[in-house]
Amino acid sequence: MLxxxxxxxxxxxxxxxxxxxGASRDAATVFPQWMIDWxxxxxxxxxEFMLQALFTGTFVIMLLLQPVxxxxxxxxxxxxxxxxxYGFFIACLVAFYFAFRAELPGRGMVFFIWLTVFNLFAVAVFWSFMADVFNNDEAKRVYGYIGAGGTLGAMIGPTLTRLLVERIGIANLLLVSALLLSLCIVCILRLRIWAVQRERERGRKSGEVPMGGQVLAGLKLIAQEPxxxxxxxxxxFGVGVGTLLYNEQAAIVKKFYDTPEARTAFFSSIDLAVNGLTLTxxxxxxxxxxxxxxxxxVLLIPAMAILVGFCALAASPFPMLVAVMQVVTRASEFSLAKPARETIYTRVGREWRYKAATAIDTVIHRGGDVTFAxxxxALSAAGSSMVFLAGVGVAVGMTFGAWRVIRAQRTLPDNADAAEETRR
Incomplete structure (x- = not known):
């Protein structure tokens, strides 16, 4: 939890x-001037293509980092x-501290892409490590509470931003984040003792030796395994519904909020609402x-709620309803769908957990982002109703995907502790 x-x-x-x-109306505050001129x-x-350019850049970086x-x-x-x-991400935060202090051009674009990459990789590695520590039955009991610890952090984070950003500035916020990531490394070193003990008790292959295998094994496993x-x-498709909502919300924010401080405060309020519902x-x-x-x-409830919500948005795309759906979509992902998916990885081998799971949470995730951005x-010119009508189809795809996962996971043993490496 810590x-x-x-x-x-x-x-x-x-x-x-x-x-x-991402919601800025001035490209010069995000992109370097040479890129704007090009x-x-x-x-x-x-x-006019702010988010699309940022999401495309993020996806390209994800592809390049996957073999690394x-x-x-x-x-x-x-x-x-x-x-x-985590040490790499801490070093990046220190570098960004100097970039923001010096007001280097293009720092907004690099920071946007970096923070998105950081979130996906750091969280994916976290859940992979948890599957080393807990078995399937334990995961069902504790993952919700571990997630609640993260949710508390997700509530305190934007609260600290609102309290501190105007007092100490963005650059110093980066150092506060770096300190928190340093505490993550301390937790990893302590949890490693438990992971080793559990592996010995269950006869698992030790995570204290190199895993081996191919550097692109994650993508190959995704292609091979149903x-x-x-x-x-x-x-x-889950990312798709979130991206459509996110981009439509960004368009609304650009229209109604003029300053970066006002936009930051609005997004902080959304984050607080998401995390309050998630924690509950x-x-x-x-x-x-x-x-x-x-x-x-646990997978079908969020999918059906999102499908119903997009049907309502297609009929009446009110701005407040968009914000409510953003809260419901993200909260249901964090509190239900994500823990449910992660319990599956306690029943499979380490290549599935550290390579395939991370590939899904990074490359597939950002592939969905850039596609639906x-x-x-393309659809926004036809109005919000057309965007959300397409979202209904995306939500249907998400629901079908959830049904396929539920069927396919039944072929796994309930507890793969003793023979986890049989499915690699």
Missing amino acids: YFFCLLTGYYLLRPVREAM FAIRGIALE YGALVSRYPRRVFLPVV LLRALAMLTF VQVLLTRFLLSRYGIGP WVHK
Whole structure:
């Protein structure tokens, strides 16, 4: 809980800064001037494609980093690659501190892409590590509460941003986040003792030796395994509904909020609402549903709620309803769908957990982002109703993906502790 609390506090401390950049109406505050000029020569006003350019850049970086991460987890033991991943992100935050202090041009674009990459990789590594520590039955009991620790961090993060950003500035916020990530490394070193003990008790292959295998094994496993393909499909369309909502919300924010401070405050309020609802569900429902009924209803309830919500938005795309759906969509993902998916990885081998799961949470996730960012751009000219009508189809795809995951995971043993490496 402390690990996830520190991780998400550090991320959500900076998330409103990223969101304000994405909703900016001035390309010069985000992109370097040479990039603005390059597009202008070709008749393209970059401010009209702000989010699309940022999401495309993020996806490209994800593709480039996938083999680097694959090589790291293949060649080095857990005690090395986990601290290295977080140490790298801490070093980046220190570098951004100097970039923001010096007001370097283009820092907004680089920071937006970096923070998105950081969130996906750091959280994916966290849940992979949790699958080393807990078995399936334990995960069903504790993942909701561990998630609640993260949710508390996600609530405190934007609160700290609202309290501190005007007093100490954005650059110093980066150092606060770096300190929190340093505490994550301390938690990793302590949890490693438990992971080693559990692996010995269950006869698992030790995570203290290099995993081996191919650097692109994660993407290959997704192509080969029906369950992983279903998880990828669920993730792709789940990201799709979120991206359509996010981009439509950004358009509304651009229209009604004039300053970066006002936009940052608005996004902080959305984050607080999301995390308040998430915490309530995690504490009161997640453990009960997972332990009593398994992952079936925990995946289908969010999918059906989102499908109904998009139908309502297609009929009446009111701005307040868009904000409400953003809260419901993100809260149901964090409190129900994410813990349900992560329990599956306690029943499979380490390549599934550290390579395939991370590939889904990074490459597939950002592939969905960039795809639907451009879909939104193509549909937005026809109005919000057309965007949300397309969203109904995307929500249907998400629901179908959830159904496929529920069916495919039934082929896994309930507890793969003794023979986890049989499915690699």
